Amino acid sequence: MCAIFGIIGEYEEQKARYALSLMQHRGPDFCGVVQENDLFFAHNLLSIMDTSATARQPLRHKDIIVSFNGEIYNFLELKRELEFEYQSSGDSEVLMAAYLRWGVDFVRHIRGMFAIAIKDGDTLYLFRDRFGKKPLYYHQGKSFVFASEIKALVPFLKHRSLDNDALLSYLSFLAPTPPHTFFKGIQKLAAGEYLTYRHNRIEIKRYYDILNVKPDLISNEDTALKLIEKSLFDSISIRLNSSVPAASLLSGGIDSAFIAAIAKKRGHLLHTFTLGYDEYRNYDERKNAAVTAEFLGVRNSVVEIDKNRFIEASDRVFDTLDEPLNDPAAIPLYLLFEEIEKEGYRVVMSGEGSDELFLGYRQYFEYLDIQKASGLMHKNWLKKYFRSNFSMNREWEWYKRIWEDTLLFRTSGEKFTDLQKNELLRQNIRDNESLKYLKPYRDRFESSLHTDESTWYSYVDLNIFQAEHFLRKLDHVSMAHSIESRTPFLDHHLAENIFGLAPSLRYKDGITKSILKKIASPYLNEEILKRKKKGFSNPYMEWLMASGRISLIKEVNEQTGMFKKEVLEKYIERAERGRFKQHVWGLYVLSWWIKKNLL
Numbered sequence: 001m002c003a004i005f006g007i008i009g010e011y012e013e014q015k016a017r018y019a020l021s022l023m024q025h026r027g028p029d030f031c032g033v034v035q036e037n038d039l040f041f042a043h044n045l046l047s048i049m050d051t052s053a054t055a056r057q058p059l060r061h062k063d064i065i066v067s068f069n070g071e072i073y074n075f076l077e078l079k080r081e082l083e084f085e086y087q088s089s090g091d092s093e094v095l096m097a098a099y100l101r102w103g104v105d106f107v108r109h110i111r112g113m114f115a116i117a118i119k120d121g122d123t124l125y126l127f128r129d130r131f132g133k134k135p136l137y138y139h140q141g142k143s144f145v146f147a148s149e150i151k152a153l154v155p156f157l158k159h160r161s162l163d164n165d166a167l168l169s170y171l172s173f174l175a176p177t178p179p180h181t182f183f184k185g186i187q188k189l190a191a192g193e194y195l196t197y198r199h200n201r202i203e204i205k206r207y208y209d210i211l212n213v214k215p216d217l218i219s220n221e222d223t224a225l226k227l228i229e230k231s232l233f234d235s236i237s238i239r240l241n242s243s244v245p246a247a248s249l250l251s252g253g254i255d256s257a258f259i260a261a262i263a264k265k266r267g268h269l270l271h272t273f274t275l276g277y278d279e280y281r282n283y284d285e286r287k288n289a290a291v292t293a294e295f296l297g298v299r300n301s302v303v304e305i306d307k308n309r310f311i312e313a314s315d316r317v318f319d320t321l322d323e324p325l326n327d328p329a330a331i332p333l334y335l336l337f338e339e340i341e342k343e344g345y346r347v348v349m350s351g352e353g354s355d356e357l358f359l360g361y362r363q364y365f366e367y368l369d370i371q372k373a374s375g376l377m378h379k380n381w382l383k384k385y386f387r388s389n390f391s392m393n394r395e396w397e398w399y400k401r402i403w404e405d406t407l408l409f410r411t412s413g414e415k416f417t418d419l420q421k422n423e424l425l426r427q428n429i430r431d432n433e434s435l436k437y438l439k440p441y442r443d444r445f446e447s448s449l450h451t452d453e454s455t456w457y458s459y460v461d462l463n464i465f466q467a468e469h470f471l472r473k474l475d476h477v478s479m480a481h482s483i484e485s486r487t488p489f490l491d492h493h494l495a496e497n498i499f500g501l502a503p504s505l506r507y508k509d510g511i512t513k514s515i516l517k518k519i520a521s522p523y524l525n526e527e528i529l530k531r532k533k534k535g536f537s538n539p540y541m542e543w544l545m546a547s548g549r550i551s552l553i554k555e556v557n558e559q560t561g562m563f564k565k566e567v568l569e570k571y572i573e574r575a576e577r578g579r580f581k582q583h584v585w586g587l588y589v590l591s592w593w594i595k596k597n598l599l
Helices: 013-021 075-081 092-108 164-173 221-238 254-265 286-296 307-321 330-342 354-358 362-375 380-388 394-403 418-424 435-447 453-479 492-499 514-520 540-547 551-560 565-576 581-597
Strands: 002-008 030-036 039-045 059-061 064-072 112-120 123-128 137-140 144-147 186-188 193-198 201-206 246-249 271-277 300-305 347-349 484-486
Touching (some): 059 092, 164 435, 221 254, 221 492, 254 354, 254 514, 271 330, 300 330, 307 453, 307 581, 354 514, 380 394, 418 565, 453 484
Antiparallel strands (some): 002 144, 059 064, 137 186
């Protein structure tokens, strides 16, 4: 885990080194720079696999320079296959050898999480991993600049201004959709994409799409269970390799419990960490996590958070994230990693991706059920009725879409609908306008061999809800404490095996994560397997209200006029009564960013 940073073209050395220093937390062990006329190629190193000096980056071989952030889990396998004069025992040189053998197609041969920069003569290549675990941003101005975090690119902007597409997609889907960021002029690669920069021209291509996996390769459940179990074991096992101590997050759910169980089976008794909330025990999972830890025989540490600590940390977390992210769990997760860092851990296992792959959200089944109503022959009256009886409730929006024959499912993270945005914002938002941010994904889905809507749910959630929301949060808050987070459920071999199953195998029982629960049954007890999913909930709105900081939304709106005052007040009043809480949290985070960066 590291930070990559580079400039192609003219640059001021002092500004370049300052920008690089803003990401020192991502790689505190060593800073390497290749510096020439019109070239500043740099790397901040966090030593994980190879802690020797020979593993330092950037790597140079003749006219080729390589710098990468992440882990290549199959590097030993590739090392045996590829001839190269290796000087280190880590994975960095393997990337160089792979590029020398296969050119840009090397990325198809590697297994892991990564953001990679390769300078070959007058051509620069940037790669983001298949599921977007590692972020990668770029800016083209007088020169071309790239970085692992937005904060390192902001100094190169002539002035700061808000990207409206980032704003609108954020309100809809909790985070800006690619290629947009909140800073106009700074863009990001999407998961599975690579960028070529040559002679001041940018070209972006997709090298990976999980939809290329043929559907219905396996329809027999027993065969499917054996295949997925083997894939899970392989994925978790390869992520346990590390030259530094590893720990794991532990909730009361099945995902983190299964990771810890398989790790134990492989001889790794992981130290686990759980969150708790002072005076709000109904939100946390300490009791369930304790039962799981006792069953597995692992040491579990509890980190308790109170209102003061939550509010005090919020500014640091918003700074860490660089731009608005509508996820109040980012703050407690940041504090959890803060405690894990104090314990000396540099690698942490986490369960992201399980819900999307195994249909772990109850609403997936609700959508599948509602989707059946699209076959009604006579729905014009219903269409007119819903149009003339607007409601802010999400169920109203769902059925309206069915009667209008428009796309029903628009990620699990959808918050503000287009009609809600139109009601709130002082700009005209057409109904279904947000579909343009999902269009590339929907177009690929409709052009693929996949036809089951449940596959669409998984696909768009992996690319938007997971990559741009959960994974950006996980990357930034863990790397703020120089910790590498590993997500074994998001192994592309595992994911491809799941996408190759007959879709009904995932939902025919009407049970969330049915396949995973059947696989996990020999390793976990019934109490763990049958617990109701709780999610990463926390008393964020209670604490925000009690702190008085919620007034920031009205304060910023007075200065910007972005929102209609009476509608904004309606949302805040409803949040005080426990409704539309995440809508309002998103407005609070947005207001904080605007005040800091634009006012």
